[in-house]
Amino acid sequence: MQTVNLEKENYKQLLKRFIEKNDEETLYKADLFSKESIRQNVTPDEIIHVYIQALEDLYPDLPETFRRSLDFLLETMISYGVAYKEFQEMREEQLEIKSELALAAKMQEKLLNTRVPEIKGLDIGAISIPAKQMNGDYYHFIEDHRGNLGVAIADVIGKGFPAALCMSMVKYTMDSFPESRMLPKRILQLLNRVVEKNVDPGMFVTMFYGLYNPDSHDFYYASAGHEPGLFYHGQHGVFTEIEAKGLVLGVERDVTYKQYKRRIELGDMIVLLTDGVTECRRGERFLERDEVIEVMKQYTHLPAQQMVERVFRYFEELQDFQLRDDFTLIVIRREN
Amino acid sequence: MNSQSCVNIEKEWDIVSARQLGRNLARKLGFGTVDQARIATAISELARNIYLYAGSGEIYFDIVEDHPKKGIRIRAIDQGQGIEDIGKVMKDGYSTSGGLGAGLPGVKRLMDEFHISSVPGAGTEVEVVKWLR
Ligand SMILES: Nc1ncnc2c1ncn2[C@@H]1O[C@H](COP(=O)(O)OP(=O)(O)OP(=O)(O)O)[C@@H](O)[C@H]1O
Numbered sequence: 001m002q003t004v005n006l007e008k009e010n011y012k013q014l015l016k017r018f019i020e021k022n023d024e025e026t027l028y029k030a031d032l033f034s035k036e037s038i039r040q041n042v043t044p045d046e047i048i049h050v051y052i053q054a055l056e057d058l059y060p061d062l063p064e065t066f067r068r069s070l071d072f073l074l075e076t077m078i079s080y081g082v083a084y085k086e087f088q089e090m091r092e093e094q095l096e097i098k099s100e101l102a103l104a105a106k107m108q109e110k111l112l113n114t115r116v117p118e119i120k121g122l123d124i125g126a127i128s129i130p131a132k133q134m135n136g137d138y139y140h141f142i143e144d145h146r147g148n149l150g151v152a153i154a155d156v157i158g159k160g161f162p163a164a165l166c167m168s169m170v171k172y173t174m175d176s177f178p179e180s181r182m183l184p185k186r187i188l189q190l191l192n193r194v195v196e197k198n199v200d201p202g203m204f205v206t207m208f209y210g211l212y213n214p215d216s217h218d219f220y221y222a223s224a225g226h227e228p229g230l231f232y233h234g235q236h237g238v239f240t241e242i243e244a245k246g247l248v249l250g251v252e253r254d255v256t257y258k259q260y261k262r263r264i265e266l267g268d269m270i271v272l273l274t275d276g277v278t279e280c281r282r283g284e285r286f287l288e289r290d291e292v293i294e295v296m297k298q299y300t301h302l303p304a305q306q307m308v309e310r311v312f313r314y315f316e317e318l319q320d321f322q323l324r325d326d327f328t329l330i331v332i333r334r335e336n
Numbered sequence: 337m338n339s340q341s342c343v344n345i346e347k348e349w350d351i352v353s354a355r356q357l358g359r360n361l362a363r364k365l366g367f368g369t370v371d372q373a374r375i376a377t378a379i380s381e382l383a384r385n386i387y388l389y390a391g392s393g394e395i396y397f398d399i400v401e402d403h404p405k406k407g408i409r410i411r412a413i414d415q416g417q418g419i420e421d422i423g424k425v426m427k428d429g430y431s432t433s434g435g436l437g438a439g440l441p442g443v444k445r446l447m448d449e450f451h452i453s454s455v456p457g458a459g460t461e462v463e464v465v466k467w468l469r
């Protein structure tokens with residue numbers, strides 16, 4: 001790779017050549033010159049200065065009026081140079097903050113880390129991708145001593161760092177629950193109290209909690225205002241919404257949650273998600289829920305982990321690879 | 337008039353031809369000098385990426401109309417190694433040059449529309465449009 005010579009002399013030669021030949025090649029070289037200048041922190045007013053000097057060298061007999069006009073140009077660029085310096089400083093600070101955040105995000109990942117359990121008769125897939133560095137979504141799997149599978153999926157309303165801290169608190173609260181009390185309605189009730197007491201008004205948490213009994217294949221669940229998930233009926237190949245009502249965590253002190261129950265048949269799936277999935281946008285328009293379902297349908301034949309990954313890829317591409325919200329998707333399929 | 341032109345990118349010199357073709361087309365369409373230069377710079381970035389990372393590829397130019405708007409469309413297509421994590425590449429400050437205003441995020445800023453798709457191991461396609469106003 002050729003390196004660009006940032007000498008004034010080089011600039012002068014480029015300028016001379018362009019004036020004589022008016023060619024694209026020199027413009028290309030000028031482009032490389034300016035990229036290199038940026039890399040070496042050269043400010044815009046300094047470039048103008050180099051230009052004026054080169055021009056004076058090439059044309060020693062410039063009319064005085066024209067010469068003065070160049071001084072005028074330089075003068076009007078000085079403030080841009082100052083602004084540019086300020087911008088560079090801010091950029092450096094930002095890079096520092098970013099690397100701190102990256103560290104924090106790594107810690108958070110460790111804190112919130114949950115293993116997808118291996119349970120006979122269930123095929124489970126999960127994916128959770130933050131839009132920014134810190135994830136305001138959370139999911140968690142727990143197995144109790146009777147072999148039941150507990151699954152939590154939650155979303156903090158609010159983004160970034162505060163949301164992530166809030167999630168860590170939710171996780172620790174859940175870890176402290178005794179294993180024997182894993183009924184969804186009970187868990188939400190307890191969590192609600194903790195969130196209400198400890199979290200700023202204005203920050204809310206939605207959560208769906210489910211308990212799967214792998215012997216009876218009954219699925220018990222309750223929701224605290226969480227984005228409705230989906231049941232997939234393997235036999236008919238249709239998705240239906242999981243209906244569950246309940247108040248968002250942290251709004252009122254004493255809330256009781258309604259608990260629902262459903263039998264899961266062979267080939268059925270439980271799909272849990274956050275609004276990062278359903279609020280994907282195509283351009284300016286939100287996707288309809290039906291469209292989300294159509295996308296899922298394309299991938300139902302895949303193993304659960306592949307299915308969630310493919311659905312994510314699809315939505316990532318749809319949004320030009322810039323997620324607007326944290327994205328979490330869990331699929332639990334009953335299989336032989 | 338929707339004739340398509342194309343420049344093959346294989347040598348560094350081809351980057352210059354692509355810039356030239358794009359600039360001329362932009363001028364004919366009625367873009368001002370500053371926009372012409374922006375378009376040429378965007379083409380430069382795309383062509384350089386092909387030259388540096390894919391080895392070879394093509395840049396296609398055509399005119400797009402979306403009544404009453406009119407604009408220039410540039411598509412950079414290659415069958416190179418592709419990009420593993422597009423989300424990362426589109427973040428500012430990722431480009432290897434580390435420069436400001438450079439790389440693919442820079443192209444996005446220079447143009448009005450920007451779409452990228454890439455399959456690792458199979459190739460990359462970037463489509464950009466600048467509308468005449
Ligand atoms: N056509 C392509 N084929 C394969 N990889 C590509 C292609 N275009 C870009 N990349 C990859 O994406 C990265 C980012 O590209 P981008 O143009 O934004 O920055 P850069 O080329 O690294 O630096 P700069 O353009 O500022 O000199 C590249 O480093 C390269 O790894």
Ligand SMILES: [Mg+2]
Pocket residue numbers: 381384385431439440
């Ligand atoms: Mg590049």
